[in-house]
Amino acid sequence: MENVIKFENIEKLYDMGKVSVKALRGVSSEIKRGEFVAIIGPSGSGKSTLMHILGCLDTASSGSFWLEDKEISKVKKGKLSQIRNMQIGFVFQTFNLLPHLNVRRNVELPLMYSGISAGKRYKMAEKVLTDVGLADRMNHKPSELSGGQRQRVAIARAIVNNPAIILADEPTGNLDTTSGNDILSIFSELNNAGHTIIIVTHDPAVAERADRTIKIVDGLIV
Numbered sequence: 001m002e003n004v005i006k007f008e009n010i011e012k013l014y015d016m017g018k019v020s021v022k023a024l025r026g027v028s029s030e031i032k033r034g035e036f037v038a039i040i041g042p043s044g045s046g047k048s049t050l051m052h053i054l055g056c057l058d059t060a061s062s063g064s065f066w067l068e069d070k071e072i073s074k075v076k077k078g079k080l081s082q083i084r085n086m087q088i089g090f091v092f093q094t095f096n097l098l099p100h101l102n103v104r105r106n107v108e109l110p111l112m113y114s115g116i117s118a119g120k121r122y123k124m125a126e127k128v129l130t131d132v133g134l135a136d137r138m139n140h141k142p143s144e145l146s147g148g149q150r151q152r153v154a155i156a157r158a159i160v161n162n163p164a165i166i167l168a169d170e171p172t173g174n175l176d177t178t179s180g181n182d183i184l185s186i187f188s189e190l191n192n193a194g195h196t197i198i199i200v201t202h203d204p205a206v207a208e209r210a211d212r213t214i215k216i217v218d219g220l221i222v
């Protein structure tokens with residue numbers, strides 16, 4: 001399988017005034033297309049920093065990073081948002097849904113940024129919401145949903161643009177065990193359908209659902 005992500009000697013340095021903190025200390029790895037990978041490590045290990053770099057939400061201080069066949073480490077920051085919107089779907093622990101929009105409109109947001117017409121957006125949002133079992137909740141506000149349902153909305157929003165990669169940061173962290181297992185099953189189904197899944201977690205039970213684990217401790221892959 002070809003690489004969908006490759007990074008070499010990635011370092012991330014945070015300037016904290018008189019002190020500099022090195023969150024990543026020269027990490028290197030590859031992720032193949034269609035893999036289900038868990039990035040695991042304790043709090044403060046650097047796993048979230050790596051996730052932000054792989055998701056084009058932040059840039060490395062040094063090193064090289066390729067997404068598909070593009071060297072992201074050489075891309076100007078102004079173009080990163082376009083790459084994020086078209087190639088990466090995000091799922092966060094806190095759902096990150098807009099409370100004043102209904103479920104369908106939340107899912108349509110990435111399509112609006114892509115310039116897709118209103119009629120087409122509606123149909124695409126309806127399809128992915130049906131796929132995650134929320135066809136009857138499209139007109140509800142996030143506050144009217146359970147935690148598990150809100151995370152399903154977040155997954156629908158992440159996949160509506162059919163991205164190559166789905167990047168999830170502690171996606172079960174705010175859910176009970178049953179809802180968390182349901183969400184992990186959805187990720188497995190998406191992986192079986194061809195999506196590359198990367199889950200960032202501190203929970204070994206969540207990491208066990210992945211095909212492969214990348215463990216980070218003190219800014220290093222171990």
